Amino acid sequence: MENGDKSKYTDKQKRKAEHIAEGYEKHGTSEKEAERIAWVTVNKQDGGGKKPGGSGRAKQKKT
Template sequence: MPRGDKSSYTDKQKRKAEHIEQSAKERGRSEEAAERIAWATVNKKDGGGKKTAKKATKKATKKSAKKAAKKSGGRKAAKKATRKATKKTAKKGTKTAAKKTARKKTGKSPRKAAKKSGRKQAAKKGGRKAAAKKRASRRS
């Protein structure tokens, strides 16, 4: 795919970009600047082109299935291999999508969020320990 190719974008994304471009032109931006801003905005909001490369994934799964069939020598094995390959690609897609939505919601990477919560828990524990020490010293 050549640089700047918009074929991987859905019709809705293209309409969004067109609308953003028109409003940027109305505000006095040049043609090039308006287009650049429009596509940058669409990419920021949607995370790039949403159209899936169905043909490419099908070809890849068929190739891997053929290889597996040659090795094992049966149709059943070929079918299993295609199922496995499609499941793997589907899992990858859902995992990356889940990570993206988590990042969008928190605004931070999952590691940073985990670090922060760990710090909070440690601070709570420290506070509890200090209170327990005070109570123990009062009793004795």
């Protein structure tokens, strides 16, 4: 399942992705493709993981 680190997603976002993937699998999409589509959908709707921590990229300080 893990294509990337999902630790920054809330439990609600994980449940949403699981539910979306199940729907796609029910209609004949492969498990791998269904999960990919599900996470793309969650990212599109919610803007990515909601837990604090960020991407690891430093923000520039204003001087």
